[in-house]
Amino acid sequence: MEAAEAAVRAQQADFDDQQEQQRTAEGSGTGKDGVVMKPSGDTLVDIDPKSDCVGTHTGSEIGCEIDLEFHLYGEMDFYTESCPLPGVDRAKCGQALQRDYLMSSPLDVRFRENDVHVDGVALTASVLKAVATAAVADIVGCWNRKISSCLWLVGSIVLPGVLWKAAEAAFAVRLAMRDGARLSTAIWGLRGSGMSASAAARLEQLGAEALMAKCFPPGTKVATEDGxxxxxxxxxxxxxxxxxQATGQQSLQRVLKLFHHTVDRxxxxxxxxxxxxxxxRHRFWARERGWVxxxxxxxxxxxxxxxxxxxxVLGTxxxxxxxxxxNFEVEQxxxxxxxxxxxxxxxxxxxxSAILDDLVRDGDHIVLGINPYSDNLAAQLGGRTFNAKKPFGDPHRSGDGRPVWMVAVEEALENPNVKLSISLDGVPDxxxxxxxxxxxxxxxxxxxxxxxxxAAQGGNGTAWEMATLRLKVLRGPRIWDDIEWYMTQKGEQVPSRVTPAKPDWAE
Structure with missing residues (x-):
């Protein structure tokens, strides 16, 4: 049996770049470029030979073709594959290819593959079954090119209905990390995408790190006008x-702000x-690849x-x-x-300031209120909140240690071009x-x-937000009549517009 499995592994070692490009383009059975699937580690398989092994059983040309029926049952795991290298297609990404888990679904599928070729094995019944068992994970993952095509899986396995939405959300985070697109929007898009909670949390963490952690340790020398x-x-x-970089001109520029925080690596x-x-995640300019x-x-x-x-660069x-x-902010x-x-x-x-610009921009629709009511309202209205622990619970690099959500809320309240909706659900009494x-x-x-x-402790966040809103209405620039208020009325399932009386908010 060990010899049989070794023979299968030797066959799989012949997996070359052309086959990898074909596998990635076909979606490894999902039919969508960059979305792949494979059985989970505890997936089981029953194999039933349906023919004799026809071929040469002796000498240097040992090998034969046999018809096999497979029954796979367990779970199928779904992933996205993306390339972090700018301008490089994922099929050519090589070892840099990133794979992000999305979700799993039940797997119970039967299929028959005719004329499966096996090389270099003394073909007893027990060894034949070992060969099939050793090869089955590769067959389902479409890594084993002995089968006719990955596309048979499209008709054999029921894909989760939310798979494409989850995949698009994962791709958006990876694309924003690679190309500098708006990360907070991509992170928000993970909510309601249908991917598993653990998958969303992992991508949320990766996005938060990309947004926040870009600094140097003490002792790093900076080129200044004084050396x-x-x-x-x-x-x-x-x-x-x-x-x-637009002009190629060097100049002395003033430092505008200082930032610092703590990291563990x-x-x-x-x-x-x-x-x-x-x-x-701090970016260096590499001539051949741009910002890396x-x-x-x-x-x-x-x-x-x-x-x-x-x-x-010699290595890392x-x-x-x-x-x-x-770190610090440089003007211009x-x-x-x-x-x-x-x-x-x-x-x-x-x-x-670039982080803040990622969080709040003109035309945004920001929803405030107690969670989860505000998250639910944001999903209903197509708005956004700052409720996620990552990155909004992290300290903002403004020097005073305030969490990102507090800085972002103040920015949203001060920007009259940001649409503001507020949930009043969940307030005790x-x-x-x-x-x-x-x-x-x-x-x-x-x-x-x-x-x-x-304000950042003990569930005080929404109270602080409303007290801050009071000041912005009193002193400007926030206008009371431009604020939309929502609350779930008795007998209703979703919040609806309400119009609280304008308070007498004296200084």
């Missing part, structure tokens, strides 16, 4: 060397002149240096351990140079919209102040 300066000593108003990038450490995150750099990539020369490694990291051009050894190389500043709003504002007013921590 190299440790990044932790950079101050607002310092001038650093920057490159305008870094990427060490080695060059011929030394090394540099950065958070895994530290974790995706590889030996042979070429950095752009301040003097216009090149610096080769992971550095574990908690460390405080730093949003690039600067950090030293790898004694050579300054070009990096992006990935500033906090409130029987109508007027009471709900009054109770929230009363509870939230003591939370307004320099110490933001009480």
């Amino acid at each position: 190299p300066k440790p990044i932790e000593e950079i101050e607002v108003g310092d001038r650093v060397w920057s490159l305008d 870094l990427i060490r990038v080695r060059t011929a002149d030394g090394h540099i450490e950065a958070t895994d 995150e530290a974790r995706d750099l590889r030996a042979g990539d070429t950095f752009e240096t301040q003097d216009g020369e090149s610096e080769k 490694s992971l550095v574990e351990g908690e460390v405080q990291v730093f 051009t949003h690039t600067y140079y950090v030293y790898a050894g004694s050579v300054p190389v070009l990096v992006h500043n990935d500033c906090a 409130a029987t109508n919209a007027d009471e709900a709003l009054a109770l929230l504002v009363e509870r939230g007013r003591p939370l307004i102040g320099a110490d933001w921590r009480p």
